[in-house]
Amino acid sequence: MSQKARIDVKPVKIPRWSASTHADEVSSNVGNIDADNNPKAAAHGSSEVIRNPLTGLPYSESYFQFLEKRKHLPIFEYHDKFMEMLRQSQILVLVGETGSGKTTQIPQWCVDYVRLKGALTSKGGRRSVACTQPRRVAAMSVAARVAEEMDVSLGMEVGYSIRFEDCSSPRTFLKYLTDGMLLREAMSDPLLDSYGVVILDEAHERTLATDILMGLIKEVSQQRADLKVVVMSATLDAGKFQQYFNNAPLMAVPGRTFPVEIFYTPEAERDYVDATVRTVIQIHLCEEVEGDILVFLTGQEEIEEVCKRIKKEVDNLGPEVGELRCIPLYSTLPPNMQQKIFELPPEKRPNGAIGRKCVVSTNIAETSLTIDGVVFVVDPGFSKQKVYNPRIRVESLLISPISQASAMQRAGRAGRTRPGKCFRLYTEKAFHEDMIPQTYPEILRSNLGSVVLELKKLGVEDLTLMRALEMLNYLGALDDDGELSPLGSIMAEFPLDPQLSKMLIASCDYNCSNEILTITAMLSVPQCFIRPPEARKAADEAKMRYAHIDGDHLTLLNTMKTCSGVTIILSTTEILKMQTTFGCSLVELWIVLD
Secondary structure, eight states, rough: OOOEEEESSSSOOOOOOOEEEEEEOOOOOOOOGGGGGGGHHHHHTSSSSOOOTTTTBBOHHHHHHHHHHTTTTTTTTGGGHHHHHHHHHHEEEEEOTTTTHHHHHHHHHHHHHHHTTHHHHTTTTOOOEEEEESSSHHHHHHHHHHHTTTTBBBBEEEEEEEETTEEEEEOOEEEEHHHHHHHHHHHHOOTTEEEEEETTTTTOOHHHHHHHHHHHHHHHHHHTTTTEEEEEEEESHHHHHHHTTTTTOOEEOOEEEEEEEEEEEESOOHHHHHHHHHHHHHHHHHOOOOOOEEEEEESSSHHHHHHHHHHHHHHHHHSSSEEEEEEEEOOTTTHHHHHHGGGOOOOOOOOOOOOOOEEOTTHHHTTOOOOTEEEEEEEEEEEEEEETTTTTEEEEEEEEEEEEEHHHHHGGGGGGSSSSEEEEEEEEIIIIIIIIOOOOOOOGSSSOHHHHHHHHHTTOOOOOOHHHHHHHHHOOOOTTTTOHHHHHHHTTTTOOHHHHHHHHHGGGGGGGGGHHHHHHHHHHHOOOOOOOOOGGHHHHHHHHHTTTTTOHHHHHHHHHHHHHHHHHHHHHHHHHHHHHTTTTTTHHHHHHOO
């Protein structure tokens, strides 16, 4: 069923829309605890002091406040069923809508299972629970939330592990970590002996590391009958996971159903960034219901540009218009700035004008994070995807159209707690005819050189990826028999592309380790040079100050030498303000220094 609608607002030019109503299942965060740590008894007003079995201390008041919120989550009522299936099956596939609570609650239940079972490692240590995330932002934010819900300290009983940062301890029962970090751990612990339960979250995203982990864990599970595996997906296309894990049982957790009205543009937009700004202003001025806005863009530069333009437009409309607070969200933002997405929206004006929060995000908000209060979604239909060109052997990030599955996930963000609206900045015909049904798995569009090196280190021998093997042989990582050489074994310890690993190791022979270490670090973070739309000429001139006649690598070295002192003496806020002056992202340089 569809209808036509025309929406025009002055003084801002607004695109026209054709509307269709779409019912989307939306979910909410969820939880429960096992019998030994029973929240149901706690909630019934028992006078007995209830102690946290993980710390031995009485539960705080905030624990019971979080518990009340968790009771309203869709997954709450599935606690007993999940625990029974976990006891009966070694591998379990769980499907739950984004926001159903699976990421925060399932790991807590698994902690109860491991703790009550009393499983020990081969060295006599206590086993824990690992929950993988495809993105570092999700690993950090979810770990912080779960630590609050479990009434424990972040970094102690609950921790996280991401590249360049390990916030865990020997006391950690539950660790959230990126899929790549668990893969690194498997190199030193091939049977994953440290863990009693391994949870692969967001498996539907099919990242390179997750796909490899699924193959690895399938092998490990055949050697460790006591290892429990939970594969969690936000989409109903879980049959392939069941089939891969020998017809593993499936548990489905439905979400709440709220209608999401979807609007398409009648014609393709020439400039989706400009259309995004106009649409956000349209929503803020025209929509009479309260609710925040979530915008999806492709990267940091677009996000910062849109935030500035929206603020300027709203300021020009005068004080009678409600406050619209723009909050950026992308992976390289400092953690304290990422947490602003969870803040409450601005208050209403005295004249009744509605205040809103507008989160402008990459596709990280598509499935990995759930933001309360979002009622409106603006979807331009693009994201950045890693693409490898085997002919020229170059890997790059390209802005590409999203898949239909991603579009549906984005729309679902609008109807999580109540009916919402999704504004798609593309035509309905483009959605049905031009977008592919599912995003291609990362393993089909990536350079597999580092993957083959890792698999060799893990003892996987039946590899027929000839181009990757050829490169590793050229670098000296393989011997004449195709086995991992002593050099290759050292290279595999570095979480880097093989070329960078070899360069770093060889630098010792040429007495240039400090310089090569700097260049390697610079190549391991996102692009540091920036060109803000309002200061492109100044940014280009600033970049020329670092240019070296011998190429990009020495240019990066000059950049780091020039700016490193600045990053040390400035605060985070001052760094963000001075980026245009230096023509590069000082936040990225701060990460390199760290």
